[in-house]
Amino acid sequence: MFVVAVFALFIAMVLVLGRLYAGPTLYDRVLAVNSFGTHTVLFIGVIGFLTGRPDFLDIALLYALINFVGTIAILKYFRYRAIGDAHQRPTDREIGH
Amino acid sequence: MLDLFIDLSLFTMLVATGFAIVKMRRLFGVTMMTGVFSLLSAMLLVTLDAVDVAFTEAAVGAGISTVLMLSTLTLTSRIEKSPVHTPWIPLLVVAVTGAVIIYGTLDMPNFGDANAPAQVGVAAQYMERGPEDMDLPNTVTYILASYRGYDTMGETSVVFTAGVGVLMLISGLRRRRRRKPSRDEGEVS
Numbered sequence: 001m002f003v004v005a006v007f008a009l010f011i012a013m014v015l016v017l018g019r020l021y022a023g024p025t026l027y028d029r030v031l032a033v034n035s036f037g038t039h040t041v042l043f044i045g046v047i048g049f050l051t052g053r054p055d056f057l058d059i060a061l062l063y064a065l066i067n068f069v070g071t072i073a074i075l076k077y078f079r080y081r082a083i084g085d086a087h088q089r090p091t092d093r094e095i096g097h
Numbered sequence: 098m099l100d101l102f103i104d105l106s107l108f109t110m111l112v113a114t115g116f117a118i119v120k121m122r123r124l125f126g127v128t129m130m131t132g133v134f135s136l137l138s139a140m141l142l143v144t145l146d147a148v149d150v151a152f153t154e155a156a157v158g159a160g161i162s163t164v165l166m167l168s169t170l171t172l173t174s175r176i177e178k179s180p181v182h183t184p185w186i187p188l189l190v191v192a193v194t195g196a197v198i199i200y201g202t203l204d205m206p207n208f209g210d211a212n213a214p215a216q217v218g219v220a221a222q223y224m225e226r227g228p229e230d231m232d233l234p235n236t237v238t239y240i241l242a243s244y245r246g247y248d249t250m251g252e253t254s255v256v257f258t259a260g261v262g263v264l265m266l267i268s269g270l271r272r273r274r275r276r277k278p279s280r281d282e283g284e285v286s
Contacts (some may be wrong), residue, residue, distance in 0.1 A: 029129040
């Protein structure tokens with residue numbers, strides 16, 4: 001059963017990679033990277049159960065956290081065009097429209 | 098058989114991502130692809146049972162590097178200039194380097210070989226005496242933090258020095274920008 005899961009996972013990865021290479025807009029690429037991070041989590045889980053040692057599931061959870069923080073950083077870059085010093089530039093709300 | 102399939106699929110995706118990175122000119126897409134590249138390398142390291150290395154690769158490559166690349170993109174251009182010289186000389190250099198590296202792997206012991214130099218040295222001593230010496234459950238942790246404590250401390254101080262240097266450079270740049278603020282007022286909303 002886990003063998004089928006590995007095959008399905010690889011098919012999903014190839015589909016996501018196709019969207020990453022072709023993706024016309026930047027948002028397609030951001031979504032592709034985020035989704036690929038999720039596939040990494042799934043892959044670590046499946047590999048653990050496939051080899052009979054599911055000890056690394058907690059590490060897979062850490063990958064999910066990294067993925068989340070990375071996506072937040074990328075989207076913050078989209079919103080403010082800066083990551084560390086966003087407070088130096090006024091946002092729409094501070095300007096008042 | 099399945100191991101071979103997994104390795105081949107991951108390496109195929111890795112090579113395809115590498116070519117896509119080379120072909121792409123928009124640096125934002127390149128940044129996204131390098132994130133996926135390091136996630137793929139992390140998966141390959143997981144299949145080699147090097148979970149800690151894989152986690153470092155994912156945290157540094159897909160996490161920190163992406164953020165650092167994006168902050169670099171805010172300071173520089175977002176489109177890569179097309180190269181002015183022919184790609185043949187760099188291709189030759191890369192091919193020669195790759196051939197030398199592959200030649201170097203010919204002398205290496207097989208994967209999981211019990212007589213490999215890494216296994217017959219002090220590693221056996223670490224495995225035997227570690228649990229009594231340190232009373233820690235994780236082998237990697239007690240080797241890194243105790244047996245190789247000075248080595249780890251040196252690495253940490255190198256990384257710390259590099260971080261302090263980069264922070265000093267960036268703060269100098271920011272101060273110079275604040276002194277002439279009229280430059281980027283025009284592009285806000």
